[in-house]
Amino acid sequence: MKTFAGVSAAALFALAGPALAQGEDAAGNTDDTRVEETIIVTAARTILPPSALPNTIQLISDEELALQAQLTGSAVEVVSTLVPSFSPTREKLSGAGETLRGRSPLYLIDGVPQSNPLRDGSRDGYTIDPFFIDRVEVIFGSNAIQGIGATGGVVNYVTAPAPAEGEGWTGKVLAQIGASNDFQGDGYDYRGGVLAGRDFGGVDVTLGVASQKRGAFYSGDGRRIGIDGAQGEVQDSQSLSFFGKIGLDLSATRRLELMTQHFELEGDGDYMLVSGSRATNTPTTTIRGTQPGVIPTNKVLTSSLTYTDEDLFGGLLTGQLFYQDFEAVFGGGTFATFQDPAIAPAGTLFDQSANNSEKMGLRVSYERGVDAVPGLTMRGGLDILNDQTYQELILTGRNWVPETEFTSYAPFIQLNQALFNERVHISGGLRHEIAKLKVNDFQTLYAYGAQDVDGGEPDFEETLFNVGATAEIVDGLTAYTSYAQGFTMADVGRILRAVSTPGQDVDSFLNVQPVVSDNTEIGLEWNKGPYTASAAYFWSTSDFGALLVMRNDVYEVERQRTEIDGLELTGGWETPIAGLKLSGGVAMLNGKTDSDGDGEVDIDLDGGNISPDRVNFAADYATGPFSVRVQTRSYLDRAFEGRAAGTDFDGFTLADAFLRYSADFGNITLSASNLFDKQYVTYDSQTVQPTSNTRFFAGRGRVLTLAFETKF
Secondary structure, eight states, X not given: OHHHHHHGGGOOOOSOOOOEEEOBOTTOOBOOOOOOTTOOOGGGTSOSOGGGOOSEEEEEOHHHHHHHHHHHSOHHHHHHHHOTTBOOOOSSSOOTTOOBTTBOEEEEETTEEOOOGGGOOSOTTOSSOGGGEEEEEEEESOOOTTSTTOSSEEEEEEEOOOOOTTSOSEEEEEEEEEEETTOOTTOEEEEEEEEEEEEOSSEEEEEEEEEEEEOOOBOTTSOBOOOOTTTOOSSSEEEEEEEEEEEEEOSSSEEEEEEEEEEXXXXXXXXXXXXXXXXXXXXXXXXXXXXXXXXXXXXXXEEEEEEEEEEETTEEEEEEEEEEEEEEEEEEEXXXXXXXXXXXXXXXXXXXXXXXXXXXXXXEEEEEEOTTSTTEEEEEEEEEEEEEEEEEETTTTEEEEEEEEEEEEEEEEEEEEEETTTTEEEEEEEEEEEEEEEEOOXXXXXXXXXXXXXXXXXXXXXXXXXXXXXXXXXXXXXXXXEEEEEEEOOOHHHHHHTOOSTTOBHHHHOOOOOEEEEEEEEEEEEEETTEEEEEEEEEEEETTOXXXXXXXXXXXXXXXXXXXXXXXXXXXXXXXXTTEEEEEEEEEEEEEEOSSSSSSOOEEOOTTTOOOOEEEEEEEEEETTEEEEEEEEEEOOBOOTTSOTTOOBOOEEEEEEEXXXXXXXXXXXXXXESTTOOOOBOHHHHHSSTTOSSSOOBOOXXXXXXXXXEEO
């Protein structure tokens, strides 16, 4: 009972589009193979097997996550490395511009939303230490499975399961040290963690703590990489995380489980930025110094209380209460936006902002087969969400973004019909979103004219649909197709804080029409013998999108039509050489937007809104206690038609290598990220703000890491 209940803790069934799953073998090869039917994809919010679900899903196992996390200690970096349709990261605390299939993904921890669409500070990638994650579930494409925010897809971090019965204390221990290529004294990284749990008979407990200390980052040419003092850094930082889970078996079929985790990452503030020069191709760097103000920080508390009844009138009832408290502190400066002569002389006022978001929610669902119709499964329920968000200038106590409250109620129903001895599955459903945004009267900052804005309560209702089918054509060959709608809000915080016209009223000027994205895809999958292969083509449109446009060094929101399409290919081969496996993946994306408002797309999406094409390759070899993995990811050149000069992307290829020795006492792993010490400038720095010499960041050079991990 525990195995199922732990897996289904976040399985609160909603409007789930059906999905196929890209699986991974023990070495972590993503090969698009159909995963074992015993695996429940909790992010899809159903207990139906992956063979019944027609969206593309990729699972990153605990073994692969543990291996890849040794390179960076970041779950979002692992996702970016292994998922070809995911953008290259900025290698900073901010994830602005990082997309999945050209749109923003929704991050979850056991189904609890981490993203903050009302005032998107792009800090949702760093909310949990990967040491506490059992696996990562990635659902591709726009969908309304989890409600607001998943226009690009869902990234669900599934936390450590409940301990097995009758085994005493079980868990794991990790200790690792990393060093930059030339072993600079300030370039060392340290990471460690302990996780332990025990079943006491009817009650089980899991507790953990993890910590990481990152030093300065160095590029391939041996220079310190520039500090992003405004948006926040992961270099020169330290994090501390706590994790707890308590489960109570109320009966053989009923379980109550409480999960809570606290994550805090804070910069040390030991370096000052030195501008680079694009003219001489010299990236931004740093010198020793003390950053002014409060050092950028992420502080997150996530909790959920889940009740599961596996046999209520022959079906499964699941209910979850959740809470998330999120604070993201950004770096400060004497920015023109922050100036107010009533506080300090113009040009002298130093301030900095912090995003604050508090979410509470309830999700109740019920799923069972319909006895009168063989093969028919029905699930339905209700989701409730309350999100309160504001952005404060913390040194002067002013609100840059006023307190904004979003409340939604969403009933849903989903049907899945199995046919022809479960070789064919047809599904469809709908979700009706009833939402209201509440903003009290507020005044904008002096820089916007200190405008008095009347509050209001604009609302909307939206019905979102999905339909899909999977068919096993012949043994080993499966085809699938689906259409699903997802939605999010435009970043209303950016809109509200920038009101500069007198006499505005929230009810009249703020358009809260949601960004509804329509995602259609078709795919084929082969899984037989030593070969696996898949191909998926998708296209996604939104008539009234929310495009991020850079103006005066600040992103603003424009409601423009966008169209995105792409092709994803994967393959795997268990070679005749014992222990040798090869795998690879390709993602090709195209995206355009309507720049002149005539209803027709006319220019390319820029690097802040879509990722480059990519090719991934991996080779794994195991013999006796030794295993080796070499992986590469090639980001291909990209030109942006209709965009400003200097925004084109010069691609680059990065390689990583792992050597592991496995023994009874644990695993010893030596890894090297950026194996060939490639000197490169990050994708974001090449394609966004092409004239800025302060935001001209190089990527990290070779890092050598020695890690020891043991399970008990």
